[in-house]
Amino acid sequence: METLFKPQFTLVNYIGVKQSFSLALLIAAVAMFFPLLNPEYAQGNIAVFTLFSVVALYFIAGVTWISLFYVNAILDAITSVSPERFDPRQIKMIDAIPHDTANKLVAPLRELARINDLHVAKLKEVAYSAGQVIETANAVSENVQNQSDATSSTASAIVEMTHSLQEVSDKISDVHESSRKAATVAQDGKYNLDALGNSIYEVNVQAKQTRDRMQQLKGLAAQVEDSSHSIQNIAQQTNLLALNASIEAARAGQFGAGFAVVAEEVRELASRSHRSAEEIVTAALSVLQQCNDIVDDMANVVEKTANCSDRADKVKKSLSDIESATKDVQHRMEIVSTNAEQQSIATNEISQHIEQVALGAKANADIAKQSETVASHLKSLTI
Amino acid sequence: MIVFTALTIGFTIVFVALHYRRTMQINLTQKRGIQQVVAVKQLISYIQQHRGLSSAWLNGDESKQANLTQLKKQISLLKNATTSQISASVKSRWEAFDDHWQRLQNTQNKTSALDNFQQHTKLIANLIYMLEDVAEFHDLNGSQLKPLPEIGLVWRELVLATENIGQSRAIGTGAATSKKCSQVDKIRLAYLQQDIANTAESVLHQLPLLDRSSNDYQQLTLAAKQKVSLLSETISNELIGGQVVNIDQTVYFNLATAAMDSLNQIFEYQINQVKQVLKLA
Numbered sequence: 165m166e167t168l169f170k171p172q173f174t175l176v177n178y179i180g181v182k183q184s185f186s187l188a189l190l191i192a193a194v195a196m197f198f199p200l201l202n203p204e205y206a207q208g209n210i211a212v213f214t215l216f217s218v219v220a221l222y223f224i225a226g227v228t229w230i231s232l233f234y235v236n237a238i239l240d241a242i243t244s245v246s247p248e249r250f251d252p253r254q255i256k257m258i259d260a261i262p263h264d265t266a267n268k269l270v271a272p273l274r275e276l277a278r279i280n281d282l283h284v285a286k287l288k289e290v291a292y293s294a295g296q297v298i299e300t301a302n303a304v305s306e307n308v309q310n311q312s313d314a315t316s317s318t319a320s321a322i323v324e325m326t327h328s329l330q331e332v333s334d335k336i337s338d339v340h341e342s343s344r345k346a347a348t349v350a351q352d353g354k355y356n357l358d359a360l361g362n363s364i365y366e367v368n369v370q371a372k373q374t375r376d377r378m379q380q381l382k383g384l385a386a387q388v389e390d391s392s393h394s395i396q397n398i399a400q401q402t403n404l405l406a407l408n409a410s411i412e413a414a415r416a417g418q419f420g421a422g423f424a425v426v427a428e429e430v431r432e433l434a435s436r437s438h439r440s441a442e443e444i445v446t447a448a449l450s451v452l453q454q455c456n457d458i459v460d461d462m463a464n465v466v467e468k469t470a471n472c473s474d475r476a477d478k479v480k481k482s483l484s485d486i487e488s489a490t491k492d493v494q495h496r497m498e499i500v501s502t503n504a505e506q507q508s509i510a511t512n513e514i515s516q517h518i519e520q521v522a523l524g525a526k527a528n529a530d531i532a533k534q535s536e537t538v539a540s541h542l543k544s545l546t547i
Numbered sequence: 548m549i550v551f552t553a554l555t556i557g558f559t560i561v562f563v564a565l566h567y568r569r570t571m572q573i574n575l576t577q578k579r580g581i582q583q584v585v586a587v588k589q590l591i592s593y594i595q596q597h598r599g600l601s602s603a604w605l606n607g608d609e610s611k612q613a614n615l616t617q618l619k620k621q622i623s624l625l626k627n628a629t630t631s632q633i634s635a636s637v638k639s640r641w642e643a644f645d646d647h648w649q650r651l652q653n654t655q656n657k658t659s660a661l662d663n664f665q666q667h668t669k670l671i672a673n674l675i676y677m678l679e680d681v682a683e684f685h686d687l688n689g690s691q692l693k694p695l696p697e698i699g700l701v702w703r704e705l706v707l708a709t710e711n712i713g714q715s716r717a718i719g720t721g722a723a724t725s726k727k728c729s730q731v732d733k734i735r736l737a738y739l740q741q742d743i744a745n746t747a748e749s750v751l752h753q754l755p756l757l758d759r760s761s762n763d764y765q766q767l768t769l770a771a772k773q774k775v776s777l778l779s780e781t782i783s784n785e786l787i788g789g790q791v792v793n794i795d796q797t798v799y800f801n802l803a804t805a806a807m808d809s810l811n812q813i814f815e816y817q818i819n820q821v822k823q824v825l826k827l828a
Contacts (some may be wrong), residue, residue: 187562194554209551
């Protein structure tokens with residue numbers, strides 16, 4: 165059929181479908197109506213008009229067939245477009261089809277193709293974004309794993325620290341008890357030391373009194389010495405007088421009456437000597453009394469000193485107890501210190517783990533922020 | 548017989564007249580089409596420049612104010628001159644562009660840099676579609692321009708490739724300025740970079756050519772491939788791959804602009820080829 169209507173194709177290609185159809189109709193009209201208008205001429209030229217009529221019919225049949233052919237050609241062109249890469253430019257329209265018609269036909273397909281391209285582009289972006297989201301999720305997963313490890317380590321460290329803290333608590337209770345004992349012992353020591361101070365003060369007072377009395381005794385001893393010198397002098401004078409009296413008595417004989425006076429004087433001197441001797445006795449007695457008092461005082465001093473010694477022993481024992489308690493406290497404090505050191509190490513570990521957790525959390529927060537922006541971007545692509 | 552001969556001659560004259568009229572109509576349509584294509588392409592270039600300048604201005608670069616004002620005048624002049632030429636078939640797109648452009652200008656001071664970028668990009672996408680529509684409705688396709696069977700690639704792929712570079716220029720310059728490339732920017736750049744690399748590899752080779760031995764065109768293609776490849780590598784290495792953005796914003800901007808210019812030169816070459824076919828050159 166294409167060969168049969170090839171001239172028609174050529175005509176359509178040159179002047180278009182509508183024009184070809186109009187031209188064919190015009191030829192047919194001439195062929196049909198001219199004999200009617202001029203029958204005589206037509207009868208003389210039947211062959212010519214028959215030929216015209218055949219040509220007209222040929223044109224009409226050709227244009228009709230070509231129209232049908234074009235409809236099929238358009239359908240073939242449209243259905244031949246690859247659905248994978250839908251591109252209206254692949255539709256090869258035959259030149260003869262009016263361009264406006266072809267453009268109007270292809271324009272909606274072009275719009276559809278653009279929408280398709282847009283969706284393909286968005287899908288590409290979504291696919292790439294999904295890849296990024298997967299990477300982000302992997303990063304989050306890694307961070308979470310690190311955080312989990314750090315948290316497990318932290319939990320272990322916390323258990324260790326709890327045990328250590330229990331020990332510390334026990335030791336602190338012991339230290340508290342020891343400290344309480346030490347305080348009691350120290351209080352006893354203070355009491356004993358106070359008593360010792362009082363005793364020493366009393367000893368001091370007694371010693372002062374003893375010193376004063378010794379001074380007095382010394383004065384009395386001086387008086388006794390003076391009295392002794394006086395008695396000595398009197399005794400010497402008496403001795404001389406007695407010597408003179410004996411001499412005079414020897415010379416005077418009767419006249420030695422005077423010697424009676426002398427003898428009286430001697431007696432008087434003897435009397436005075438006697439009184440002096442009595443004073444000496446009295447002073448000596450006084451000295452004796454003072455000495456006795458001193459002995460008594462000294463006995464008191466000895467007794468007080470003994471008390472002081474006892475008190476000192478007690479203080480010494482108290483101090484020894486305090487020292488022992490302090491050593492005990494020191495020992496326990498060493499244990500506390502060791503535990504505290506272990507706690508410090510555990511705390512440092514916990515701190516590091518918490519820091520890791522914090523870093524992981526920050527990284528996760530950053531990643532989450534990125535994921536949020538990517539998700540927003542993905543959402544915007546789907547709008 | 549005389550009548551028959553007369554009718555035959557008459558029909559032949561009608562046939563020739565119709566053919567001539569049809570040919571002239573197509574030719575006239577194509578000439579109008581190429582004028583509109585050139586105008587729309589110029590408009591696209593202006594809007595792309597406006598996108599970059601307004602983005603810089605919104606990011607605090609007040610020095611761009613004067614350039615923006617001048618560019619707006621140029622856009623306004625071109626828009627007014629093109630309005631009367633625009634065919635009824637793309638009128639709706641043109642009106643949509645006009646309306647969008649007016650709204651974009653009115654909200655220029657109130658919008659964010661991101662929204663500004665997105666609005667400009669939508670505006671340019673509409674113009675790119677319009678450029679292709681203009682070409683198709685004015686018979687500037689492979690079916691009608693027989694010597695240039697793949698001319699459709701020029702109206703779509705080549706223009707889109709230029710726009711993709713324009714978008715990567717805008718995003719990349721922002722990243723190079725802030726020294727930080729966000730995840731979303733990386734995704735966008737990766738997608739654009741794939742398209743740009745694809746353009747360098749395939750589209751440039753498929754573009755129609757009247758004279759295959761043309762030395763000028765080979766030089767243009769070679770230069771464009773080199774510049775586009777360099778830009779593509781820079782995007783991969785400096786913006787997508789690294790954690791920190793080290794490239795200077797001016798260096799990146801100039802690289803992208805050079806790549807865009809090289810593709811625009813190829814576009815101009817293709818326009819000249821079409822003009823040769825239409826006997827306009």
